[in-house]
Amino acid sequence: MYSLIRHGRRLVELQKWRHLPFLVQKASPLSNSFSSATVARSSSRVGRKGNNFTVSYLVDSLGLPKKLAESISRKVSFEDKGNPESVLNLLRSHGFTDSQISSIVTDYPQLLIADAEKSLGPKLQFLQSRGASSSELTEIVSSVPGILGKRGHKTISVYYDFIKDTLLHDKSSKYEKSCHSFPQGNLENKIRNVTVLRELGMPHKLLFPLLISCDVPVFGKEKFEESLKKVVDMGFDPTSAKFLEALRVVQRLSDKTIEEKVNAYERLGFDVGNVWAVFKRWPNFLTHSEKKILSTIETFLGLGFTRDEFSMLVKRFPQGIGLSAETVKKKTEFLVKKMNWPIKALVSNPAILGYSMEKRTVPRGNVIKALISKGLIGSELPSISHVFICTNQVFLNRYVKKHEDKQLVTELMAIYRAS
Template sequence: MFGYLCSRHLLLGKHRRTTLGFLPKNGFFIGKSFASVGLSESNEKLEEKEPSFAVSYFINYCGLSKKSAILASQRVRFRTLEKPDSVLNFLKENAFTNTQISRLVKIEPRLLLSNPEKTLLPKIEFFRSMGASSSDLSRILSSNPSLLIRSLEKHLIPCYDFLKSVLILDEKVVTVFKRSKWIFCMHNMVPNIALLRQVGVPQSTISFLITNFPSTAFVKHTRFAEAIHEVKEMGYDPSKTVFVNAIHVLLSMSRPKLESKLEFYRRWGWSKDVALLAFKRHPNCMLLSDKKITKAMDFLVNKMGCSSTDILEILQFYFSAWRRELCLDVQLFRF
């Protein structure tokens, strides 16, 4: 650490004031900025002939690997130390962990050139106004750093306004921000929601789709329309929640993969009609891995002696138990 601090001082040798950001400790960054005694002749400008400085900064103060640091340094140039140091301090003060800060900087190194008070704080306050907790904030923003780069007035607020008009509750809006990275694909979501309403999907079911499967609601409109048409052709009722579940499944897997999954069920003695009926009643069963299906069917068919008809009757409870990672035992059949 001492060697790195000395090298940093040498890089800024022409200036009498040195600002040090998060000081490396145990291989990472912890600490506060401080200044040495003396007047500054000018802002701490980095010499462009020292490209290695940015790489060192990303490694020692942001926790990036050497490879990631090199890539990040190619996307941004530090003209002063003041901004990157102040941004790191700001993030720490707002409960971002070291890991989350590293992720933010790795994906959006431009953040280090931001003005914390003018650019970052208003967005933090915007999410807090929705009721997002500190843990929600750090999770949302570290998962989708572009939220801190996008314009508050042109992107974040319009996006929030539309989601609020559909979901009503701020709590659900926060959930969507946590679950989807495609939050700005409103040009797809708006016509998708309009189409759902057009075919008779109730408001409560639309809210269910956006909250639980936001990535599905943001897909390209042509694909979304095709999925709706296919689901209707299969006989799903738009007034039922299973309608949007089926849309989600169709948009989550390719046609060959779906056919392969149906074939996998047929290997356990199901006819094509029974496999399709299972999909129609409980479309999410197609998203289970082959390993989980094998374990489930082995228990039901080989150990419990269930027929395909029996399995269809208990499928809803059975797969719900798997999703909750509960242990399946005989009590399941007494439910």
């Protein structure tokens, strides 16, 4: 681990956080205790009928885009509107706007299958009984809807107070740290650690999900402090998502394990500096086993890549190390063998390997083949980056819709859509 850290560069603006033990000690005025509970999840085994109804309901009732509704339907599913309708009516009765409700459902769709009368209603009433104004209630629940998945008034109260203080912190320059009596045990560590991350400048969009989740980075005490020091020393920006990714990796893996992974990459031709550079771009780079790493390089070499080309590809697109052998083979064979782009084109633009085969690679490739067969773009393939590294609209404008022959445009669109 330390051979990796030596190549890290501290950010100048993070120097003030060098004494992290002080931060941890300062942020832990904890005394009371309470237990946490897991949020009930819907079964992943849902019927097509339920999925279809869920999508239609979300689109019609909340105006959500169909793709978003489809994504939500994979997490929750229902076959009638009774329960979700009662949930939406309850939220509206407490002053939540349609925009806030859409945000809540997007972030925490499990709420739609909760019991509005026996579970959600009493929780909202309890928060109001503690003096929460309508605007405070809607803002806090919209920011962290998962708070309504917690059990017990004491639990909800602690989360609510912490979130409220955090929001006020950003709105008032006169804010002073509140000395709540936070619960002991796992929650003691959790809230203390989240407080430290807040002090480092982590934004709400990253901070609040950690607060109500069971994610590894915010648990523990000594391990958290040790891991946080290392990530800060590596130069990761605490306002970025990569900071959390790095913290997860460092906290889950021992120094010995990380050292072994670094050594594995070194045996493949990477020096420690290269490993560090890739890790900074994609922290999950170090989560793959040595077996997976060796298997991936064997796949690339078997497809005609040299070791140097593989090394360059991974440096430019570290996610490539995690692709399955089947995915790499299918995409490479289509692009290199069927389309005749050279391997070096993939090495220069490796992100193309991460695109959807069905939605992007094959449809666009087939359009280019049709244009070449008709002699409309010459005998040579266009730049692979011009074909794939652009939005669908740009691609269609560039290679399909620009033609004056309407019949040709119709034919090309049919090829694009049928692929």
